[in-house]
Amino acid sequence: MMKSGDAAIDVPESSAVAKGKAPLIPPPKEQKSGMKKGLGIFDFLLRLAAIIAALAAAATMGTSDETLPFFTQFFQFEASYDDLPTFTFFVIAMALVAGYLVLSLPFSIVTIVRPNAVAPRILLFILDIVALTLTTAAGAAAAAIVYLAHNGNPNTNWLAICQQFGDFCQKVSGAVVASFVTAVVFMIMILLSGFALKKH
Template sequence: MDSTKSTDEAAVNIAASKSAKGKAPTTNNVITKATPNPHGGTKRGVAIFDFVLRICALVAALAATITMGTTDQTLPFFTQFFQFQASYDDLPTFTFFVVANAIASGYLVLSLPFSIVCIVRPHAAGARLLLLIFDTVLVAFTTAAAASSAAIVYLAHNGNSNTNWFAICQQYGDFCQQVSGAVVASFIASVIFIFLVLLSAVALRRH
């Protein structure tokens, strides 16, 4: 009887060991690995490009502000009682141009820290949305200033015979060159702002 029991117990142990080998490992032994987000690198690249564009727009807007704000030319005459002077503040359009581009320059300086936040944290939607809103406002602001000043520059170069507005650029050559350069720089800043809006829209679309 004892030999029969020992034989049956050995057979049960062998069967139990075989069944244990065929079982799948439990969930406690499974090590899961976190897969990296493929969009993280793309978002960081967009944020870096956004930062570079903001620096370029700052340079353009600041150049437009300084160039227009320092535009002043006095025609030489024999006596000091008859002098003709052209300055940017003689025209309200040019004054608005200086104020608008100065505001754009200040905003771009303040927006750089938010752009850095977007580089460090590519998935931060709040900072990106804030930049998108203010960039859109500055697109309209700088475009209006550049377009209105471009109309005045056109009249300064060509005049308007129907309204008896004479072209003054033949006399005030330096003045016209400076204001023309300022208008071109402001248009460059406006185009960069448009690209910034598109970049922010693309970054938010990927969230």
């Protein structure tokens, strides 16, 4: 109980509390949201890189064709990707992967606009694994044929043809390398998706 003679001391409220200002450190929820948005942007850029690599693989393999010039027009040796079912499968598979990556871009944009949305990330995570499997299968099968084209197999009398069809072998080898680049980018995207889903 205060007496009439006592002096009252007024303590002013802090300016941050009085004016209702937020603290300088954002709450943990906003930090997570910002990190997920950054992961979404990185995922979008990786998808663009994967599209370029997959299209390069399909186009390079699809245009691999060489005819040896020192034979007559009635008797020529020609090497083309559609002579081998493995290379045909490679072109179809990489074209499908490139098409999927283009269709996945809107979902990747959703993860940027709505970083806390779970459904688009789970969908991309599952479909990326399927696309990675298809890319790996096509690349590995084509790599086996490219190895035989470069080195042959004496046990089965399969001759190396790259000494004669140098341009053809160079193109198919480049296509296989591009497919493995696509597979590596898919692995990074899957790891990022798993990391983002773990934060939920």
